[in-house]
Amino acid sequence: MIHVNTNYCKGCLLCVEYCPKKVYVKSEKLSKKGVFPPEVKFPENCIKCHLCELMCPDFAIIVEDKDDK
Amino acid sequence: MGFISNDIIIEKYLRKDMLPTIFCTGCGIGSVMNYALRAIHDLNIDMNETVFVSGIGCSSRVPGYIYSDGLHSLHGRAIAYATGVKLANPKLKVIVFTGDGDCGAIGGNHFLHAIRRNVDITVISINNFIYGMTGGQVAPTTPLNSKTTTTPYGNIEYPIDLSMMAKVIGAPYVARWTTAHPVQCISSIKKALQKTGFSFVEVLAPCPTSYGRLNKMGNTLDMTKHFKESTINIKLYEKMLADGKTTDKMVIGELVDIEKEDFNTKYNKFCGELK
């Protein structure tokens, strides 16, 4: 499970760029903060490398390690 | 090496009521904070005995978000405050977050002398090439010809290289990376934290709001790419030098890693002899 905290997210989209499996896309909806946050479009592709969490400067992404089927 | 999930970092190391951070969209400071906390987590450092010290500037707001003792001091003085903390209570792990202006301009002298003294502190300098907090003025690290609000016709002053300064004065550990090198950053911060003596990690970070905008460098993605392209790893660089070639790219990597007795060890030695 991937959580994007839209309260913390400022819409830099580093996650979209750096995800090796292209899990994220830029959302088309503005968040409450007035930015376009990432949308978890292809969660099934996630390999739990946590790179998006590392690259996110705002602690806005949490990738749970446990499988959530 | 596997990375842990951010929820551990947030739960264990951050003051949640202080989030979100005040940093601008795409600012690299949050990333460096994340790297440092991951290094601390990996080393299992006791946050009850860790003090984060900072001066003034964007990077200096970091300790406010970290759940530990924090000392948000005056502009440029972080390293001097940290020296007092460490010498008065050597049990504490003292980590300084500073910026390029804080560390290289107003605090430049404290930086030099803490290295000379070899105080056992870790200084993480987030270099964004500009004064961000005040809206984008020229910094001691601003590259030649770059535009800032106080160099509207381009910077005519030669920039300083903080890591090379640290190396020349004799810091036992010096490393430089960019925010686009998370793995290397974490690894270097870990080494820095384990080093007895003055350790210095410089991280080049994008400031899209001021530096990027004024110099038409695009957003944080473009700037991060630019960092990757405009830097060269020390190993490659040394090979180039050996081949008689040169480059004007900024050298990154682990620049110094030596052993050197620190202030506290020396001080305690002669105190013991006096008794």
Added chain:
Amino acid sequence: MTNDVIRLLGRKDLFIQGDDAAVYGALIADCRFFAGYPITPATEVAEGMALWMPKLGGVYVQMEDEIASIAAVIGASCTGVKSMTATSGPGFSLMQECIGYACMAEIPCVIVNVQRGGPSTGQPTEAAQGDVMQAMWGTHGDHQIIALAPKSVQETLDLTIEAFNLSEDYRVPVILLLDAEIGHMREKVVLPEVVNVKVDERVPATIGPDKYRPYRTGFTRTSKVPEFAPFGSGYRTYVTGLTHDKRGFPVTTSADVHEELVRRLIEKVQDDMDVIWYHEDLFLDDAEIIVISYGTTSRPAVSAVKMARKSGIKVGHIRLITIWPFHYEKMKELLKNAHTIIVPEMNLGQMVHPIRETVGKDIKVISAPKIGGAIHTPYEILKCIEEE
């Protein structure tokens, strides 16, 4: 610890200069961190500390400048260690921003300022009292520090101990205003026995880390002073020079938070004025002329007053020991029967201003300044008295 100093010295009667007395006073008060930078005429304080600190398990460090010195002192004090620095005018000017920080963040520290002739580099080896206003108003913004001015070497020792006590009690920087004359003058000093010395410690947190708020008040003897949890004690406090709330976190745009904080920083000291304000008076009962002095200048002033009394002039003397905060009410009371006040100072008139403010236009206030390095002679002050 006092016994340690006496034991290490092998005696308690000393013939030392004022700078050394500040060292012994600090050591007796349990000061265990000193950071400084050499400057005439305060260098001997650093030299004494360099000699003693390693023997007593304390830390001495010579920093790269005075800014770094006071910064290190504040950092050290954050860990709960009593800390001090010593300097003179030029260095004192450099320290001002950090003194403001110590006021704002409420970090106890003691600053010994051995005054010399200014402005600027001025007269490095000559005495002056030119930093009186700077001690109070050198740093920017509204605030309240405490400043003490000893008149002798023995008193330098005693007041250094008191400076630490006040600093710990009120969590405020305390400035000990010596001058080159006392700093470099040798006199007999008797080290006090440990049982006779009152040494105060800042009030520790009385509540667990989960409920602790670094700037909550109402739980210490002086109710507007917050409790203190040192770094490394598990309380995880955040210390900032920005305007902060009771949790210690920055709140920089709220007028209410700022006013509450800044007023408290001042009131915590001023509310206890009767406890903090020390003075000595002489022949006040029937005095029509009152000489007010402090520090070195009190010595010729007292002589002059005694001489004038012998020739039948109804003159008295007040010596300010605590020079800041200034006790307006008490001074008004003490001065109410006088028709003339004479204020000899080794500056062109600084302490004379709050005194004029105290008495208004009802009483004549005469400034008797002297600058250049020499202290007033009793005859110079006597002449002022006789002219009235």
